[in-house]
Amino acid sequence: MQPPVARYPRPLRHIHWIVALLVMAQLAVAVVLTQLRSLAYGQAVLELHREMGLVILILLLVRLAIGRKFRVPKQPALGMPAWQSGVATTVHRLFYVLLILQPVIGIAVSWARGDAVKLIGLIAVSAPFEISDAARDNLMQAHIVNAVLLLCLTMLHIGAIVFNRVVRGVSVIERMLPAAPAERLINRTPIAIQMSVAFGLLITIAMLTGMYAISKYRDFTQMTAVFQAGEVAAANATRTAQVAWKELLGPAGAVPDRIADQPMRDLADTARSSVEDAASHSKPGDVRNALTALVGNITAATPAGAAWRLAELRSIDTQLQDVVDSESADVFQGRTENDEEAARGHDLIVVALLPTAIVGIFVALLLARSISGSLNRMSMFVRAVASGQSDGAMEVIGRGEFSALMRDMLTMRMAVEQRGDEAAAQRRAFESDRVRLAEESQEREAAAERQATAERQQAEAERLNQLERERHLLAAEFETQVAGIVESVTHTVRDLKVTADKMAVSASNSAQCSRDASKVARQTSETASLIATGAAQLSTAAKTVRGHAGESKSQAKRAVEEAAEAKAQIDSLVEATRQISNIAEVIIDIARHTNLLAVNARVQAALAGEAGRGFAIVATEVKDLAAKTRSAIDGIAGQIDQVSNGASRSVEFLQRVSARIESLEGAATGIFNSADTQCASTSDIADRVAEISVSTRSVAKNIDEAQSTASATKDMSTLVLEAADLMEERALQLEEQVTRFVLQIQEGSGGAAAHAGSVSARRPLAAAAHEPPMPQAMAG
């Protein structure tokens, strides 16, 4: 629901709209002023501009004066953002400043022009001081700039209204419009007639303006024609006469006094007839009189058959010039008057556009306001009817379409209300019927309930009888079963007592055995501890043997490796002796060849005789050297063979030693493995013995616990015996209670005597089934 509009007070609204219209009119006048051509309209429009400015100034001063009395109401529901509110406040203050400043500047401009400021033609105020030309120019410029600023502010103001309406959905302009009473609708004249009148008014203004302009144009055309046929024609004729007369006078203007010839007479006739023509076209007045006089003067100065005197002819020329000058001035003046008349026609059309536009805008606004107001009123009415809040009277005035529509809507509301009343009556009747039917239904239900209750009571009685019968049966059956149970319990108690006695005996035996077993277990545990200690010592010794065996195994392994290394060394020695033997064979071969060469040399030396004696000595020495070499080599070969044989035997010896050592290594390895196994076994034995010791201690502990348990069992068997005695006693009490209960039940059903008799008759059986409790001594 829209919040109520906080409207401006009526005086402020009136001032606002009047100032708004005047400002718009001023802007239009400013535009019109630039389009005018006639002085009369220019002065009139300028005067209108000044007076409207003064009215604006007065209205704004009044607005400020009554501002304290008629305050602008706050409307917080507008919900403007801060920036928009700030802009709105600034624009409104600027409006006040500029709207007051503009007429003040305008007054100063008028005074600077030399005009007195008039208010509606009544009061004229002249400039109280002199305004310089420079100040005047600046004032005029400021007036124009201020007008442009006002136009911009106006556009911003209107744009803000549209912005709020379209973007924010808030019709801020409503605050400046009168509130339409919700209970009244006025539409005196149909919209069609309103629009017809409005457009008719506009068309009438336009047509009147057009007709007036046409009339003025016709007058202008006629005046122009008269002017052309009058002053212009007269001026032309006078000019023709002047030209003819100047030709008559000749170029020098010095015609001698003589009898005129035919050409001179023709020129004089032309001049006279032209002057007569000019006089006939000219308006009555000085010029026509001068022309008429001039005709007589021309006739007098050009007599027929007499000499024409030059002085008279020149006087006529001067008179013609004067008339031509006067006619020229008249023609110019007439032409300017015609131009002014044409300008007035033009200005009339321009000026007529202003009221036409203003009236058109005003009429359009009024029509829009009237239509939208009526539609809003009807919209409110429809919403009120729809929400069921329209129960007040609505005054409808006028015969317009909206009034008719509102009347129809009122009729519709009455019909709706009537139908609503009918519906309410129907609802009431329906409610009454519903209540009556409900009561009848309740009565039927009560009757049915009573019948059902009777049936239920009868059924209940039957059911009670049946239950009674069943109760007797159940009591008998219960008695029988309880007797059986009591008997069974008695037997069980008896068995329980026997069992408890046995448990007590067994517990005593168990305790004794446990004590013996505990003693044996403790001895076993101590023995196991001693065995464990011995096993630990044995394990330590086995570990020592294992360490020595491992050391022997390592030593044997190293001996085998060293023997292998010695064998390799000896093998290399054998190889070296074999190579030395080969070398010795080569040396022996060399020695054999050397010996052969020495023999050959001795032969050759012998052949050479004395000359070869020295050579034979050398050959002999060489032969001896070869023999010694052979001998030495043979000795070396023998040594080599001995070394080689020794090495071979050493290899064989080393192989045997290595085999022995390897066998020792195998034995050491076996000892090591056996010691390792023995060590593991002794450790295992020690662990097992330790476990046996722990187990025997645990057995001893368990035996102690079993002994405790046996003692507890004995105590519990004693308690069981006591409980069995108590149960036996309770069983007897239960039997007595059950017997009494059955008797009571049977007595409550009317057959107590019979049942009591039967119970009493059966009681010996129960008593017979009961046996006295076992002696307490047996339980011990």
Add this chain to the structure above:
Amino acid sequence: MKQITLALGLVAMLAAAATSADAPVTVNQKGLQFSVAELSVKKGQTVVFFNDDRTTHNVTVSGDGNGVSVNGGLQPPGADFRMPFSKPGTYAISCGIHPKMKMTIVVQ
């Protein structure tokens, strides 16, 4: 033929008069005042009033006793008004919009 001769003669006379007339005199309208306060011209001489201002002006001519009364209409800025003074005499010149704008022309 006679009329043609007269017409030609008239044109020749008017052309001779035009060429023999004195040159127009220009008076500026600027700063809401005429450029001269008084002006003396010969009979038949034309005075050109040129609006050199930023506002519209007007030229109103009133002859002293010779019956001449001319309203030149509104002159927007940049427009001129040409007036031949054919009658001798003293003429009061003023602006119909700006009453303080006045001058005098004496035609001899």
